[in-house]
Amino acid sequence: MTHPMLTRAAQGIAAVLLLMAAAMKFMGDPGSIEIFARLGMDPAGRYLIAVVEMTAAMLLLSPFAALGSVIATAVMCGAIIAHVTELGLVVNNDSGRLIGMLVVVLVCVAYVLVSRRKEIPFVGETL
Amino acid sequence: MPSTFAVDLEKMSRTANTGLVLLLAVFGAAGYLVSFYFHFVTVALFLLVLLNLYWRYGQTSHTLLANFGFLAQTRYIVESVGPEFRQYLFASDTEERPFTRVDRAEVYRKAKGIDSSEAFGSLLDFDRDEIKLRHSFYPVDKKDLEPFDVAVGASRGLDTTFHIRRPMMISAMSYGALGQNAVRALARGAKLAGTVMNTGEGGHPKYHLMEGCDLIFQMGTAKFGVRTEDGLLDEDKLSALATLDQVKMIEIKLSQGAKPGKGGLLPKEKVTAEIAELRGVPLGHDVISPAHHIECKCPASTAQFISRVQHVSGLPTGIKFCLGRPDEFRTLVQEMKRQDTLPDFITVDGGEGGTGAAPKSFMDHLGLPLFEALPIVHRILEDEGVRDRLVMFASGKLISPGRQLEALSLGADVAYSARGFLLALGCIQALQCNRNTCPVGITTHQPHLQRGLDIADKARRVANYVGALHHDHVELLAAMGKSSSRLLTQENVYLPTGGPVSPASQELS
Numbered sequence: 001m002t003h004p005m006l007t008r009a010a011q012g013i014a015a016v017l018l019l020m021a022a023a024m025k026f027m028g029d030p031g032s033i034e035i036f037a038r039l040g041m042d043p044a045g046r047y048l049i050a051v052v053e054m055t056a057a058m059l060l061l062s063p064f065a066a067l068g069s070v071i072a073t074a075v076m077c078g079a080i081i082a083h084v085t086e087l088g089l090v091v092n093n094d095s096g097r098l099i100g101m102l103v104v105v106l107v108c109v110a111y112v113l114v115s116r117r118k119e120i121p122f123v124g125e126t127l
Numbered sequence: 128m129p130s131t132f133a134v135d136l137e138k139m140s141r142t143a144n145t146g147l148v149l150l151l152a153v154f155g156a157a158g159y160l161v162s163f164y165f166h167f168v169t170v171a172l173f174l175l176v177l178l179n180l181y182w183r184y185g186q187t188s189h190t191l192l193a194n195f196g197f198l199a200q201t202r203y204i205v206e207s208v209g210p211e212f213r214q215y216l217f218a219s220d221t222e223e224r225p226f227t228r229v230d231r232a233e234v235y236r237k238a239k240g241i242d243s244s245e246a247f248g249s250l251l252d253f254d255r256d257e258i259k260l261r262h263s264f265y266p267v268d269k270k271d272l273e274p275f276d277v278a279v280g281a282s283r284g285l286d287t288t289f290h291i292r293r294p295m296m297i298s299a300m301s302y303g304a305l306g307q308n309a310v311r312a313l314a315r316g317a318k319l320a321g322t323v324m325n326t327g328e329g330g331h332p333k334y335h336l337m338e339g340c341d342l343i344f345q346m347g348t349a350k351f352g353v354r355t356e357d358g359l360l361d362e363d364k365l366s367a368l369a370t371l372d373q374v375k376m377i378e379i380k381l382s383q384g385a386k387p388g389k390g391g392l393l394p395k396e397k398v399t400a401e402i403a404e405l406r407g408v409p410l411g412h413d414v415i416s417p418a419h420h421i422e423c424k425c426p427a428s429t430a431q432f433i434s435r436v437q438h439v440s441g442l443p444t445g446i447k448f449c450l451g452r453p454d455e456f457r458t459l460v461q462e463m464k465r466q467d468t469l470p471d472f473i474t475v476d477g478g479e480g481g482t483g484a485a486p487k488s489f490m491d492h493l494g495l496p497l498f499e500a501l502p503i504v505h506r507i508l509e510d511e512g513v514r515d516r517l518v519m520f521a522s523g524k525l526i527s528p529g530r531q532l533e534a535l536s537l538g539a540d541v542a543y544s545a546r547g548f549l550l551a552l553g554c555i556q557a558l559q560c561n562r563n564t565c566p567v568g569i570t571t572h573q574p575h576l577q578r579g580l581d582i583a584d585k586a587r588r589v590a591n592y593v594g595a596l597h598h599d600h601v602e603l604l605a606a607m608g609k610s611s612s613r614l615l616t617q618e619n620v621y622l623p624t625g626g627p628v629s630p631a632s633q634e635l636s
Contacts, residue, residue, distance in 0.1 A: 126200065
């Protein structure tokens, strides 16, 4: 059903995109600042999310990829909520680039989550 | 109206399942209306709700989760950490199995060279039926004790007669079952302590030989190391092995306590180039250990096979078995007498099971326990008038001097232990010997787990353990008024009726 090579590829893609996103937030990219300002979370929330994204990315590249995919999925869910409730689908006239990235990461981490569900701590055995 | 306080778990779980969804809605609203920070909780709850839906409606393999949802999972989680919690916090000092904390602490102390005396009474349950040693009104002066000396092979007048000078030997554990560091630490410890080590049935004992200790070569039913391609005895290989200076005795394993009457299968994935070479098996094939030696089909052929190994090797040669039916053993002894070919020693393995992995039913239900089997074997040998022509070794949880002397009183001449020595190496009874994950690096081949097992340090502990056992052995013998363990008989142990060594089982023979 799931292929080990595909799972590894998905882990790699998701990790790279998450690291890029985290780096932009850390470096104070004006777009990120504006988004988090609109959510009322700048700068503390921006750094917090960056740290979580970085942690998830590193876990995705480690033997604890299952845990990483859970955390990344949670972050992506949060981002979807942000776009749906506050930001809208097109942010700063980027014609949906941001939401496109989001969907790519979400698909990747969901794939990892499904293929590695048995490895999730505490609940893996029941899945 | 119920008189006692009771929790309706079903109602609670129903409330929890609904509550979870309500909570998700509350936090979602708070995230929208108050602060986006609330959504940290929202997403966590969202994932939990999804998981809960799957548990309740999407799966069929866990009844509790299907009926009650996520609250039931807490039960699985708590249960999964149960063994560790019980061992760390709740298990009393005398209730763990196979070895209680009191048992293990004695070995640890002996191995570390710490005084193992205790105060304010025994921790054992004295109301239970237990075997006890009987002391004498007239203890012997310790300096009048004879040094421990058991000669194996003397009755046949062999030039290669071997003298065992320690009452305790290291029982069969192969390279394969143990990692190389553990084997070498045991071998070096045996050398330091002047005791003998059994190689186990792992073939050519490459790592056992490294440290220069005396060895008993064990020939399992697959005859690893001395087999032909068909699994028969290769006489050339055996005689070559017997010329090695360190190999002092040969032990033919007929059965073992962990799984008497059962062979084994080494899957081809585990047959590395090194294992294939040491065991003398082809690469890329499953290796089958038969349930019995192919040569041994009946009493006559078994006696012939023992005699053949004796003559090919020229060394003291014995057999190891776990006793099942005393009448079968008596027939075998009678046949050996008829052919005038007796093994030089007999190892009686208790059905308690040892380090070998085995199906649970074999481990728990097959084979007589050691203290039942020993007196039976001893008496059959005496009945047939051959007891003084061979030496008896005993193994089966003989990790403390008390149990060892009990075994010697019940008929054995020398005690054998495997697990006692694993404890001396630092075993914490994690019960993972068959999973290659031994946390203290003993029964694993993973380099990162073996890293912490320092050969020099652990060898000293092994030697300390043997030394302390010998010391206690002397003290106990003196208190029992015996100048040598040879003089111990069943009169020297108290055998409670209804306890181990019950009259009922002895009538069987």
